[in-house]
Amino acid sequence: MIGTIKINWKNCFGIKQLEHEFKFENSKPIHLLYAPNGSMKTSFAKTMKFLSGQSKEKPCDKLRPHEESKFEVFVDTNVISKDSIFVVNGDDDIDSSASFVNFLASSELKSKYDEIYKKLTKEKDALMTKLKSASVSSNCEKEIVEAFSSSNDTTIFNILEGLCDKVKLGLPLYEFKYNDVFDTNGAVKNFLDANKDNLKEYIANYEKLLSKSSLYRSTDGFSFGTYQASQLLKNVSDGNFFGVKHKMVLQNNVEITSHEQLNQIMVEEQEKVLNDAKLKKTFDKITKAIDKNTELRFFKAVIESHPEWIVDILDYDEFKKKVWLGYLAKEDIKPLFDSYIQVYNDNKKELLAVLEQAGQQQEKWKSIINLYKDRFHVPFKVSISNQKDIILKQEAAKLQFSYVEEGKEPIVSSQKELETILSRGERRAFVILQFLFEMESRKISPNDTIVVMDDIADSFDYQNKYAIVEYIKDLAVRGNNKFYILIMTHNYDFYRTIASRLSSSLSKLWMVERKSDGNISVEQGQYKGDVFANAFVGKDKDDKIFISMIPYVRNLIEYSNGENDDKYLLLTSCLHQKNDTLSITESQVIDIMKSFTRGKGMKRTDSGKKMYDIIMDTAESVANEPNPNLVLLQNKIVLSIAIRLMAEKYLKEKILATGFPEKDLEVKGTQTGQWTEIYKKKCPNDSNRTIIERVNMMTPELIHLNSFMYEPLIDMSIYHLTKLYKDCKNLSV
Template identity: 35%
Template sequence: MLNELKSLSGLKNGIEEELSSSFTHAPNEFYKALIRVKEEVIDGEAPILDDITYTKVFSDKVIAFIETKDFKDKIAEYIEKYDELVDSSTYFKRGVFNHNNASVIAKNLKDNGFFDAKHSVSLNSDGEKKEISTQKELEEVISHEKEAILNNPDLSKAFDALDSKLKANKELRDFRDYLMENKKILPELANLDLFKKKLWVSYLKRSKDTYSELEKEHSKGKEEIELIVKEAKREETSWRSVIDIFNKRFSVPFQLSVDNQEDVILKSDGPSIKFTFKDSDNSKSINEPELLRVLSNGEKRALYILNIIFEVEARKSRGQKTLFIVDDIADSFDYKNKYAIVEYLKDISTFNDFYQILLTHNFDFYRTVCGRLDMGREHKLHTIKNNDEVILVQEKYQNSPFHHWKRNLDRNNAMLIASIPFVRNIAEYSDDNDSLTKLTSLLHIKSDTHSLKISDIENVHKDVLKNHTNLDLPNKDKLVTDVIFEEADRITGDEGEQIDLEGKIVLAIAIRLKAEAHMISSINDQEFVDSITSNQTFKLYRKYLELGLGDNERLDLLGQVNLMTPENIHINSFMYEPILDMSNKSLVGLYESTKNILTC
């Protein structure tokens, strides 16, 4: 079909778009356009403009010229004169039987052997009939009438007025030459849209057999497609499952649906996602760029997860063995969506062809994943990094470390020191101010810091930890600060060994105490120090800066201490990943520097 239309129209490319636009005003509705003109194509009448070449008329420069007011005025004058001549013609009548129609009829009669069968036609003129019994006679009458009209002096004068406008450039001069040979199209130029339609219908009439075959195949295929779509819509497809997973699990202010369901089924297109934004009262369809402008970063990340789910479900349907490496996927999510991700990872873990390596710095997410995915001890690993390698070691504390610490307070000094901030939190929540004050003196330099003994910690722990009333710590008369610094030195001296959570807490406490001791000594204002009731490290640091104390090296070091230690030392049972996330090397280096540089 396209090859035949190329030959008739002169177009090498873009036939589908041109024909579609002529009848539907859309460039991608080729079959709709073909079906729309079906009745005209198969009405049995012969084509009247099939000898006109589309490209000779419909070029950009020619169309632009025809659309000018000057040309429109001149063509209107030509058509007016032409209509007058047709009305005064012996045999032609405007709108029903002009020279174009007459030529087509003569050709039809010849093609169908009308005169060979000894038939004749009668031409009527003012009540007088002229009998025509041969093809030649009919063609002569039509040619005579046509010449009388087209060569009329007044019509020629109107054409000359048009002709004078068609000399501006080569493209227009070529069009002028084409008009000279095909004056019959001049009346068509008054309505280019209608002219286009007439040309395409004429071409399709010329290719009627091919057109009919194509139309038949298309109709047959359309029926089959409709059956396929009907059946496919009843099936649960993978993309529908993905949409349901996302809508049910993720907490976002929009709902998803697929907008091109038939194309997904029939053409293997990717689903085109439709977004419906919802608030408490209303809902509104919205495009993706608009949606992204109003979503939070966490909501945007949730939307990104949709792409991952599509890929996962596709691999699941193919039974494709896959290793998923999931790297800090929960960052920037609120808790609702974080747990939705965990549940989806759990679903993935149940599929035999899927394997996962989960990486995270978020200890809360780590604990949640381990619990929800029912991981065994051998599957939960921590990393130790040094200058040469990254080592994977089995996690020591599978759940909460505090239960283990409480059982070993009398046997492990690191665990005893690490328990101080934890027990301090319990004392604070219990309004046990005496215990709170005493333990605070071991996390900040206070007037009694260097006089507190192991026995003092024992008494506080007995008061706060109700199930430890029989606690019996060794070395009761030893100063707690001495134990803290001895443990810190021991930990930093064990080069290459893993530093557990309790060891990191010991280092953080030792670092802060040394830093505060240096700042208090340098500030030398005990009244100011005693007035501090909260955020002591930061307030000492600010005073240190105000007084212009310390060189650049000390200021830089104190800045690091001030940034690191508050979050790491104020540890509780819910959140202790900041200190876990800090590398062994960083903590050891910071302790060594405070010990060597921040002297009192």
């Protein structure tokens, strides 16, 4: 059981400093954090990914890499282990290979398999190490699989088994740096395809010359070339053949009676073929074409050393196989190959039996697929097509997708193909599927897991959003007490949904703000329910709350009585510069609000002040708070209203100073916006124009349009509003 997670970070990507402790009490394993975009979410997730091993990017300050970084996380009193963290983001693929292996076979079968797999891997790795040394290939195992693979189900294990008979035969050895001919960029293959005519001409001339040679021959489908001759020379090198007076007779009746004579004839015949003028002319064409591409300089060196290989190289894919077979048959490599084959054969029967039994244990992954299908609304079906190979290869499962349209046959498609036609939210559903496998695997793990969720439901439609909320609830309630969850979101609706639906599992709500010095503040969460009823009504003795209720009540009047209602117009005059703005009393506003407080009544008593004076005095107080609360809505609403009133006062005075008729300033609708347009035309060079532009950008939705959908207010930094307030206060005509 985890009691606390303590974080102490400094200079971790965009996080300058963060110290916070998450406590888990009373079987409530979830902490919910609302973090506006740009505050810390991505940096937090990236740092946790590094600590979990999901990322190799070490936390640092990208702009000031010389500054020291700290990224300590303690679980209770212990340094966190990477195996106990898992980070999920809706946009990032998840490597679920280990989790598939964990639950697609029973522990008993898995143990048997691991024992066999360990033996095979030890022999295979010894073979690959020797092959790498000989071939200088960048990735022997991958190259061999690509060379001999006949289907997607092919593995290095069954490839090596299939090559056994061929390696026994003894094969030609082509010694060169493997990637000089089989380069990863495909430059050699492209060259061969583009120069087939010259290469075929070379091969035709080469084979014609061979047919005339007294030693090298190519006729009736049989060929005796340089490899066969070199093997023959090797086999008689010990002197035993010629030592007992054996001799060889060539087709032209020349008798060979010694190893030295055979070697001499080989050299002479090869030089005769390769120095042929016509053949050399064709070879020169080939090398000139190679010189046009600097990527081919190593390939050129190979064929200049062995021009006779061109005959084999042109059949590129077959040559690739010949090269590997030659290495496997090499005298210092073949014993390692034989040792691997012996171990494989000794364990093959038991291995196949384990895989057969594992194939019958399908219930777990089927239940996860069914869970996904039942809860998430996506236009495709999912199945797993290769359960045995998941265990054998230790790779991620091959998920088979079928695109589904009502009334039509499902279309089997790959994930890549589907992603081109799905919405962003539907594409993210792929990640959720991988997430389900990861979490279900961790349920049977002996360790607890801290799960960090970074905007996991962003871009989801509501049905899928609610589905992931319910799955999070499952982890909290039925996760075997193994999951401790930190949910981060910039979506306030998702924040409220989680807070509402998972209240019984929530340890705490948090709101994250970036302070003026760049440090991260994690404050007590607010506003999970009805803000007007829960956060404002009944607390109106507070000037900030009382002022903040004005736009809310005004909206209620608009929806119930319309914009021509006297009460609506009076409250509008509290928010805009109207003829009666300065004369409206606190008593008038209290009387209007009384009927909109849901029976709770108003607790405020009339002070006899004008409403305008209350607004401006309260805004001044907020703007001068030494350590303002970064979260509270009322601070931001009061500042926004005061900013609007000061800006409109300035606009009115500037416009009237140009001789513009005052009666024409009486407008309906967006008064600030309309006055601003008049101001721009009448005062195009005014030095305060940028301040007025900021007012129009920052305050409209904060006061009017989002009185109920108040996410812009929460996202807006109190420091930005305070700066704008002070700038507006200094406006003078």
